[in-house]
Each structure stands twice: as structure tokens, then as C-alpha cells.
Amino acid sequence: MESNLALLCGCDLGESLRKYCDACLTPAREAGAKRPRRRRVPTPSPKSRPREQSEIQTTAERPTFAQAVKLWRATRNHPVSPTVYWQDIRPKLRLLSAAMLVRATDLPPLECWQIQRGRRIPPPRVWGILQQLIEATSVESESSSEVSC
Secondary structure, three states: OOOOEOOOOOOEOOOOOOOOOHHHHHHHHHHHHHOOOOOOOOOOOOOOOOOOHHHHHHHHHOOOHHHHHHHHHHHOOOOOOHHHHHHHHHHHHHHOOHHHHHHHHOOOHHHHHHHHHOOOOOOHHHHHHHHHHHHHHHHHHHHHHHHHO
16 A cells, blocks of 8 residues: 655655645645735726717717618608619619729628629619719710710
8 A cells, every 4th residue: 555645745644635734734824825815807897987978969869770761761862763773774784893883882892793793682772873873884885985986
């Protein structure tokens, strides 16, 4: 049978499962009691931070999404009807590049690419912009064809 020796002083601990004797353990405990315990410093949550008065006012005055949509629907005056979009604009979207659509409409590039390919219908608020872009492009192509003749 192996003897169980204390780790610090090497005295025999007998059949105990301990690693330190009482003489070694007491100074270790005292040293630990003198050392200040580290405490976690709580971090402030975003909700508890003080907000400026102007920020509070803009948040309170900001309409909800439903209110914004309702306001947009009430004030919209689209010069382009769905019929005009489907008959005049949609067939000519292939003439425009996706980069032109991104610059003109501020829509994401993927969405503009899908609109240009005919895989997605653009939002109605963009139809007027598309019509102006197509008219400008067709005027440029007509003037360039007249010059080349």
C-alpha cells in the first residue's frame, strides 16, 4: 500500500484522501482570507443609460410602421397606374442595367437585378422613377441612332 504524503511538507496523512496536512492548510487559508476577493463590475445595460432629451422626443414622435404605411397610402399620387407599368415599363426594363436601377431607386442590388430580369415586381413608389429612366434611356438611344445614320 502506498503512503499518502502531504504535498507541501511531506508528512504522512495515513489513509486520508486529503492532499495537505493541518499545519500546511492553516497558513494557506490565512493567506486566502487576507487577499481581497475580486468582484465582477456590473456593466450598465443599454436600457439603463441616460438618453438625451432630443433622442426621447424623436423616438416618441416617430410613427409606427403601420402609421407610416397609412400616411404613404393617403398621400401617394402615382403618375403611373398598374396598367401603364405592365404595358409600358415592364417590357422595357431589360434595356436598363441593374446598376442604373440601383442608382435611381436606392433599392438593393439583388432586388434591382431581379426587377431588371422580370423576376420581381418593384414597389409602386418606384414606378414613376422607372418610367422616367426608361424615357431618358429611349431618348438617348434615339438620338444616338440618328447620329450614326
